[in-house]
Amino acid sequence: xxxxxxxxxxxxxxxxxxxxxxxxxxxxxxxxxxxxxxxxxxxxxxxxxxxxxxxxxxxxxxxxxxxxxxxxxxxxxxxxxxxxxxxxxxxxxxxxxxxxxxxxxxxxxxxxxxxxxxxxxxxxxxxxxxxxxxxxxxxxxxxxxxxxxxxxxxxxxxxxxxxxxxxxxxxxxxxxxxxxxxxxxxxx
Amino acid sequence: xxxxxxxxxxxxxxxxxxxxxxxxxxxxxxxxxxxxxxxxxxxxxxxxxxxxxxxxxxxxxxxxxxxxxxxxxxxxxxxxxxxxxxxxxxxxxxxxxxxxxxxxxxxxxxxxxxxxxxxxxxxxxxxxxxxxxxxxxxxxxxxxxxxxxxxxxxxxxxxxxxxxxxxxxxxxxxxxxxxxxxxxxxxxxxxxxxxxxxxxxxxxxxxxxxxxxxxxxxxxxxxxxxxxxxxxxxxxxxxxxxxxxxxxxxxxxxxxxxxxxxxxxxxxxxxxxxxxxxxxxxxxxxxxxxxxxxxxxxxxxxxxxxxxxxxxxxxxxxxxxxxxx
Numbered sequence: 001x002x003x004x005x006x007x008x009x010x011x012x013x014x015x016x017x018x019x020x021x022x023x024x025x026x027x028x029x030x031x032x033x034x035x036x037x038x039x040x041x042x043x044x045x046x047x048x049x050x051x052x053x054x055x056x057x058x059x060x061x062x063x064x065x066x067x068x069x070x071x072x073x074x075x076x077x078x079x080x081x082x083x084x085x086x087x088x089x090x091x092x093x094x095x096x097x098x099x100x101x102x103x104x105x106x107x108x109x110x111x112x113x114x115x116x117x118x119x120x121x122x123x124x125x126x127x128x129x130x131x132x133x134x135x136x137x138x139x140x141x142x143x144x145x146x147x148x149x150x151x152x153x154x155x156x157x158x159x160x161x162x163x164x165x166x167x168x169x170x171x172x173x174x175x176x177x178x179x180x181x182x183x184x185x186x187x188x
Numbered sequence: 189x190x191x192x193x194x195x196x197x198x199x200x201x202x203x204x205x206x207x208x209x210x211x212x213x214x215x216x217x218x219x220x221x222x223x224x225x226x227x228x229x230x231x232x233x234x235x236x237x238x239x240x241x242x243x244x245x246x247x248x249x250x251x252x253x254x255x256x257x258x259x260x261x262x263x264x265x266x267x268x269x270x271x272x273x274x275x276x277x278x279x280x281x282x283x284x285x286x287x288x289x290x291x292x293x294x295x296x297x298x299x300x301x302x303x304x305x306x307x308x309x310x311x312x313x314x315x316x317x318x319x320x321x322x323x324x325x326x327x328x329x330x331x332x333x334x335x336x337x338x339x340x341x342x343x344x345x346x347x348x349x350x351x352x353x354x355x356x357x358x359x360x361x362x363x364x365x366x367x368x369x370x371x372x373x374x375x376x377x378x379x380x381x382x383x384x385x386x387x388x389x390x391x392x393x394x395x396x397x398x399x400x401x402x403x404x405x406x407x408x409x410x411x412x413x414x415x416x417x418x419x420x421x422x423x424x425x426x427x428x429x430x431x432x433x434x435x436x437x438x439x440x441x442x443x444x445x446x447x448x449x450x451x452x453x454x455x456x457x458x459x460x461x462x463x464x465x466x467x468x469x470x471x472x473x474x475x476x477x478x479x480x481x482x483x484x485x486x487x488x489x490x491x492x493x494x495x496x497x498x499x500x501x502x503x504x505x506x507x508x509x510x511x512x513x
Contacts, residue, residue, distance in 0.1 A: 029292035033435050035381035036239050038369050055369040
């Protein structure tokens with residue numbers, strides 16, 4: 001993997017730090033008029049998710065991280081791995097529990113997800129921003145309540161639990177924003 | 189590349205404030221009989237400073253039969269000192285300068301510098317005049333004036349003029365997560381510069397400007413060594429609200445010492461794998477012929493406007509920053 005000099009630093013650049021691939025969130029040069037320049041960067045570690053600050057002497061180089069995002073369709077889970085496929089090449093790849101993490105509850109077969117690969121291995125799975133899922137369990141709501149005040153919890157087919165308006169019933173399909181985990185609308 | 193970003197980044201209101209501040213600076217110096225001058229942006233030599241990078245261009249024409257490298261000046265210092273040596277008396281200049289490899293929310297590679305020289309002044313006299321100018325332009329309270337040693341003792345409880353103190357400062361930087369920046373660095377001045385930028389600066393000059401004087405002799409630049417303490421130089425800087433605003437010297441007038449400093453810069457450049465830079469021999473000739481005893485200062489005008497309007501980024505005070513010029 002290539003090395004990057006501090007002058008190439010920008011938001012989104014993937015670099016190695018402390019043995020972990022990281023993405024640069026912010027980069028700022030600090031320079032006394034007659035003194036050495038430094039780059040202060042905020043980075044997110046892509047394995048632990050931790051955000052940390054680092055300072056480099058300007059002109060120094062750091063190792064780049066071979067991190068790419070690919071769009072793959074979710075196929076199925078065998079209990080240990082979650083399998084995805086490239087819809088053009090039909091190449092398959094398996095992501096483990098650590099990569100899928102919390103997002104397991106938004107995985108819907110055939111949906112195209114973004115997989116972050118480090119050295120070709122999935123380290124993160126991001127579902128589409130919106131998914132449609134069926135409600136498998138919720139309290140029967142009050143008839144005629146359309147204001148949706150308060151709402152109620154509903155369990156979806158993947159096991160995800162979201163708050164829905166009172167009028168939404170078991171068996172209905174709803175649209176959910178996976179970034180916030182919030183109900184958006186019913187799907188006809 | 190998208191060219192839809194053709195509009196100015198400063199508001200009209202800011203540009204009017206900027207114009208008004210230029211007017212007031214000119215009035216300030218007119219009242220004090222300081223002559224406004226203009227010196228070349230392009231010169232046959234640049235600076236040897238380790239941490240300043242001249243942009244260059246090539247010119248040709250009658251008298252220049254072959255394309256010849258010219259250096260865009262990082263400050264008008266050498267040319268203004270030639271004027272002083274030629275008998276100008278007190279002078280000031282408001283002009284563009286260029287520093288390569290400096291882009292941030294506080295830096296634009298091309299920026300406006302206010303620089304002035306006062307024959308007969310010491311650094312303390314010039315500190316007082318600079319403070320007065322800030323009071324006039326920004327309405328600030330009288331500045332704090334502290335020595336470099338005192339600010340480090342105050343903020344970090346470590347003496348920047350002793351090897352033990354510098355070792356303490358280095359450990360403090362490492363403790364606070366700045367170790368990576370120093371991994372390949374042994375130079376005490378770089379340790380001090382980092383500490384100044386990230387630890388000291390945020391702690392000083394917040395409610396009123398802070399002048400830090402008596403910089404270490406190893407960072408004297410073009411200042412004379414202190415008359416009572418050879419560990420420090422008659423160099424000062426002005427800090428206000430997180431911005432390094434100005435750098436001033438009780439000027440070195442000794443041509444011999446000046447040449448030795450240029451040569452030391454170039455030796456350090458070579459040691460760091462940087463190209464040595466040509467020395468401005470006309471400037472040295474002027475010093476040899478005799479420059480009057482004087483103090484001089486360079487003040488970042490764009491940063492002055494930033495302070496005036498409370499801007500977070502230098503773009504807010506420029507018509508078109510370099511990245512959309």
